[in-house]
Amino acid sequence: MKPFDNGCIATNSSRGVATSSAKPTTSVPSSIATKMKIDRSPVKQIAKKPALTNGHVVNHNHNNHVIKPKTKVDLQRVEVKRREQRKRAGESFEECTLWDAFCTYLCYAVLVLVGYVNDLVRPRTATEQNRDGYVPLYASFESFYTRHVYRRVRDCWNMPVGSVPGKYITLLERESKDYGWTFNMTGKKVHCINLGSYNYLGFAENHGTCAEAAIKAVREQGVGTCSPRKELGNAHHLDELDQLVARFVGSEAAITCAMGFATNSMNIPAILNKGCLVLSDEKNHASIILGLRLSRATIRVFKHNNMRSLEKRLREGIVNGQPRTHLPWEKIFIVIEGVYSMEGSVVRLPEILALKRKYGAYVYLDEAHSIGAMGPNGRGVIDYWGCNPKDVDVLMGTFTKSFGSAGGYIAGSKELITLLRRGSHAHAYGTAMSPPVAQQILTSMKMIMGEDGTDEGVKKIRQLARNSRYFRQKLKQAGFIVYGNDDSPVIPVALYMPTKIAYVVREMIKRGVATVGVGFPATPLVEGRTRFCISASHTKEMLDHALGAMCEIGQQITIRCSRLPIRKEEILYDDSENEDVE
Amino acid sequence: MLNAVLAFIYQNLIEAPSYHLYLEAFLALWLFWLIRQRKKAEKKKRLTQEEEQLIINAWQPKPLVDEEVTNMESYDNGGIWGPITGRPGKTVEIDGEKYLNVATHNYLGLLDSQELDDAAEQCIRRYGVGSCGPRGFYGTVDVHIELEEKIARFLNLEETALYSYGFAAVASAIPSYAKAGDIIFADEQVSYPIQRGLAASRSSIIYFKHNSWENLQEELEKQRETDKKNAKKAKTIRRFCVVEGIYTKSGTMCPLKEVTDLCKQYKVRLFVDESISFGVLGRTGRGLTEHLDVDRKDIDFISGSLEHSCASFGGFIVGPSYVVDHQRISGLGYCFSASLPPLLAGSGIKALEIIEQSPEIIQDVQDKCVYMHQTFMNKLTFFRVTSHELSPLKFLSLVGSKVLAYDVIKDLIEQVIIHVKEHHKIALVQPYYLESEHELPLPSIRVSINRLLTYKEIDSIAAAIEDVSNSINLYDSVISNIPTQFEETKADMIKSYEAYLKWKQQNNGITGKEALEQDEVFEPLEIAEDSAPKKIADLHSRN
Numbered sequence A: 001m002k003p004f005d006n007g008c009i010a011t012n013s014s015r016g017v018a019t020s021s022a023k024p025t026t027s028v029p030s031s032i033a034t035k036m037k038i039d040r041s042p043v044k045q046i047a048k049k050p051a052l053t054n055g056h057v058v059n060h061n062h063n064n065h066v067i068k069p070k071t072k073v074d075l076q077r078v079e080v081k082r083r084e085q086r087k088r089a090g091e092s093f094e095e096c097t098l099w100d101a102f103c104t105y106l107c108y109a110v111l112v113l114v115g116y117v118n119d120l121v122r123p124r125t126a127t128e129q130n131r132d133g134y135v136p137l138y139a140s141f142e143s144f145y146t147r148h149v150y151r152r153v154r155d156c157w158n159m160p161v162g163s164v165p166g167k168y169i170t171l172l173e174r175e176s177k178d179y180g181w182t183f184n185m186t187g188k189k190v191h192c193i194n195l196g197s198y199n200y201l202g203f204a205e206n207h208g209t210c211a212e213a214a215i216k217a218v219r220e221q222g223v224g225t226c227s228p229r230k231e232l233g234n235a236h237h238l239d240e241l242d243q244l245v246a247r248f249v250g251s252e253a254a255i256t257c258a259m260g261f262a263t264n265s266m267n268i269p270a271i272l273n274k275g276c277l278v279l280s281d282e283k284n285h286a287s288i289i290l291g292l293r294l295s296r297a298t299i300r301v302f303k304h305n306n307m308r309s310l311e312k313r314l315r316e317g318i319v320n321g322q323p324r325t326h327l328p329w330e331k332i333f334i335v336i337e338g339v340y341s342m343e344g345s346v347v348r349l350p351e352i353l354a355l356k357r358k359y360g361a362y363v364y365l366d367e368a369h370s371i372g373a374m375g376p377n378g379r380g381v382i383d384y385w386g387c388n389p390k391d392v393d394v395l396m397g398t399f400t401k402s403f404g405s406a407g408g409y410i411a412g413s414k415e416l417i418t419l420l421r422r423g424s425h426a427h428a429y430g431t432a433m434s435p436p437v438a439q440q441i442l443t444s445m446k447m448i449m450g451e452d453g454t455d456e457g458v459k460k461i462r463q464l465a466r467n468s469r470y471f472r473q474k475l476k477q478a479g480f481i482v483y484g485n486d487d488s489p490v491i492p493v494a495l496y497m498p499t500k501i502a503y504v505v506r507e508m509i510k511r512g513v514a515t516v517g518v519g520f521p522a523t524p525l526v527e528g529r530t531r532f533c534i535s536a537s538h539t540k541e542m543l544d545h546a547l548g549a550m551c552e553i554g555q556q557i558t559i560r561c562s563r564l565p566i567r568k569e570e571i572l573y574d575d576s577e578n579e580d581v582e
Numbered sequence B: 001m002l003n004a005v006l007a008f009i010y011q012n013l014i015e016a017p018s019y020h021l022y023l024e025a026f027l028a029l030w031l032f033w034l035i036r037q038r039k040k041a042e043k044k045k046r047l048t049q050e051e052e053q054l055i056i057n058a059w060q061p062k063p064l065v066d067e068e069v070t071n072m073e074s075y076d077n078g079g080i081w082g083p084i085t086g087r088p089g090k091t092v093e094i095d096g097e098k099y100l101n102v103a104t105h106n107y108l109g110l111l112d113s114q115e116l117d118d119a120a121e122q123c124i125r126r127y128g129v130g131s132c133g134p135r136g137f138y139g140t141v142d143v144h145i146e147l148e149e150k151i152a153r154f155l156n157l158e159e160t161a162l163y164s165y166g167f168a169a170v171a172s173a174i175p176s177y178a179k180a181g182d183i184i185f186a187d188e189q190v191s192y193p194i195q196r197g198l199a200a201s202r203s204s205i206i207y208f209k210h211n212s213w214e215n216l217q218e219e220l221e222k223q224r225e226t227d228k229k230n231a232k233k234a235k236t237i238r239r240f241c242v243v244e245g246i247y248t249k250s251g252t253m254c255p256l257k258e259v260t261d262l263c264k265q266y267k268v269r270l271f272v273d274e275s276i277s278f279g280v281l282g283r284t285g286r287g288l289t290e291h292l293d294v295d296r297k298d299i300d301f302i303s304g305s306l307e308h309s310c311a312s313f314g315g316f317i318v319g320p321s322y323v324v325d326h327q328r329i330s331g332l333g334y335c336f337s338a339s340l341p342p343l344l345a346g347s348g349i350k351a352l353e354i355i356e357q358s359p360e361i362i363q364d365v366q367d368k369c370v371y372m373h374q375t376f377m378n379k380l381t382f383f384r385v386t387s388h389e390l391s392p393l394k395f396l397s398l399v400g401s402k403v404l405a406y407d408v409i410k411d412l413i414e415q416v417i418i419h420v421k422e423h424h425k426i427a428l429v430q431p432y433y434l435e436s437e438h439e440l441p442l443p444s445i446r447v448s449i450n451r452l453l454t455y456k457e458i459d460s461i462a463a464a465i466e467d468v469s470n471s472i473n474l475y476d477s478v479i480s481n482i483p484t485q486f487e488e489t490k491a492d493m494i495k496s497y498e499a500y501l502k503w504k505q506q507n508n509g510i511t512g513k514e515a516l517e518q519d520e521v522f523e524p525l526e527i528a529e530d531s532a533p534k535k536i537a538d539l540h541s542r543n
């Protein structure tokens, strides 16, 4: 008997629940309760005070895609206009309705219940050998969750890839004969459009300028370095990389590290110390949180992208001083990201910088997902908002995403970088970056800067902006609940239930589109979602194919239930940047 | 259940005497009043807007970077070497000069291997450079799986988790098992990545004396006593022990057999970091477990690095599936970081294949390790070899280190390195440590083995250091820098130096055996229990 060990059952039940969930959300006007719910929705509340204070402003009529004839314009006006446009670019974050939340909890409850019954009827736990009498290695809930919830949807993650993660990706098919405990390769290959990799500018390629340059680096300098830069690992190309990054982001100096995660977790402790207060966005990445924890500074969390919450925490922090002793803080840091990879939101940098000036705090900005991908010149959110890079005290970013390589950097004033060269853990103990990896960054960054003598880079940036806007607007028009900023290349779509996440990922792959599903514990319990990462290498046809597939699936499981007003006019695939600046 | 409780309460209410009820009502009211008073008092204490503003205006942040740092320069490559041009293999080119490279961790000389380059090139032509995603989100390329399986098979264990950076592997793995409230026993000389892992775990850390399993036993016994007092709590406390195969900071070898036995006896889980010893120790390069014949099943996980003997990139955690599988959902550096670039995984696979297929290179490198150890022991008058003879890292510490000031030793050693660079074209390095190290080691010269070195070149390294030490009058500098409170030691050192000079006059040209005798005469200082003499005896027996 194999009653519950079936991933399919979970999916089926989700369909059942999903169809019933359709009622209150789509057939709106009949019930008063739903009306009230809509009234209470954050969308309306915020619409009253759109100026400051909240990341969830919704603004839809900013962008009417009418092509106007281009005339000569004075550059300054263009800049001002662009900036205004950014301010208006809306950010939406619809909250989960009570009903959806209820269904999601129910779904988890069923999974847990089935798990318990399963354990009773036919316990199957991986047991540890020859460790009798030891204290168990894992807390019991943790292993329960992996065994009974995560295992059922395990096939949606860690899929083996057999190609370059470019615009297409080749997945190696797996199958599980024992309901997710183990997998076997079937030997078949599945070709998909890649909407899952962080290949924003399309530099992940196995041929062309970047790849050839990397191969040349392998031939000349080898693969490994076998030494930290502090000892005997520093090479000419690494010094060049440091300088190029500094030039690219517009700061005095920069330092690079061979792993993006380590750039945060191993450099932050060198910058902060015990007498510092850190105000950290609640959605910050694990690497930042680890770095902050290791630094032993006091951490206070503010609501995601919420300026009012930040200001409140700032005031509280200064007024109360350090815990117990009430000594004044040595320094206060605001730690934020440029584009949040799970939310798709863009940090409200001008307001943060205003607060920074008002209270004398320092800003640490992680541009992992925004460097290269945001702004008219690809210089990240600073470029996007038209801010001065010198105003941000610590600029961090990674090369894993837009540059199609690996590693990270920290940029800032000369003094800061000197401090890091002396005290950074990565610099002192971490092996120096591999030559081909460094070369890939050098080549792609120069291309973005236009230093290779072509306009290849600018074209890529434009294409990415166009693709992102088009795809997001189309999804919204189709009634999906899309999170985040209109300009961000990360596009999460809310699904809520774990079963729906699995269903969407599996069905999309069947339709030839690779996407990413994210659920608990990476998101809060009721905020499961799927995420699309747009790349400059995608064409309109590819995006349309993906949209078609998504709409089809959306029809089946009722995830097209956004309560926002839907734009009627057709969404054109155009360079909105140019057209708005007439 | 609920009914029963309600019924019970009701029953009690009815049966209670009335004065009891009054008393309880009064108590409740009083409590309520107290809480209200408290709140009022708090409100009074709260600052007004103006007061808050005053404090905020008065607050002055310190500068982002402290003044003293601002005035300091910081150099890479030890401040001695310019940036490298080309391949840092057996020889390294710096500022147009070629130097013999014994500074980097290229033990097997694989960095010079064409095969690794070929593998990397093939991977770039297939997968590009970056993997553009974490392992969970389309970042698991088939070469990753192949490399993981290869490592697991190589060590005859069940599963491997591959990290994209050697530092991150052990630093992420430890906190994914050990949490607040747990206890970790660690050797006091564990490397910095392990220290970071320990700090991130927030467990209570108990350091035991370096390589002293006796001391570990004492600590375990102490803990057992504490446990007896609170047996219930003890049942929930996980215990771990963390050691390194060959210690990165000292080149000494862990007495793994004894440690393993203790861990079994006290039911402590054991993590072993083989970053240095992987690919060097053991008959076929499978590390310390092979060398000491320890059953790998007794170890919960072994961590390692592909950045040293494999001359590639990345780190790994290998062990039974039950343990390692956990990394894939809760190893922070595993889940939340892009996977290892496929080309580096490709060259890692190639390196492992080379090690697997040609065990003779392991034998070769071990012979050279021992030879280098002997040569340094015999030829160096002013430096003591403190590492194990089989260690690929040789730590040379200056005589008199224990009585000299930290900066003085550092400067003296730097002088030696600079002169060796100038006159002998050999690249030496002084390991760099941060001040936040748990046990800051004394400065030393670190020489790494490279399989491609010839015996003659090894001789020349020793000769170069000896020659430079003599020509810059190193010993005079040492003696003149000894602080006054160590007058006695100073006198001793001078005496033995004179004896040495006399001895040298009599025996022009040092031969191995005589040198050993000389070593005994000339070493009044710092004869630590486990250091030179014992090992010299070992060497004798080997010869």
Ligand SMILES: Cc1ncc(COP(=O)(O)O)c(C=O)c1O
Pocket (backbone or CB within 6 Å): A259, A260, A261, A262, A264, A285, A287, A337, A341, A366, A368, A369, A398, A399, A400, A406, A407, A408, B336, B337, B338, B339
């Ligand atoms: C905000 C942020 N910081 C750092 C990182 C880590 O970068 P890497 O993948 O290069 O290790 C990521 C990656 O996911 C990220 O999103």
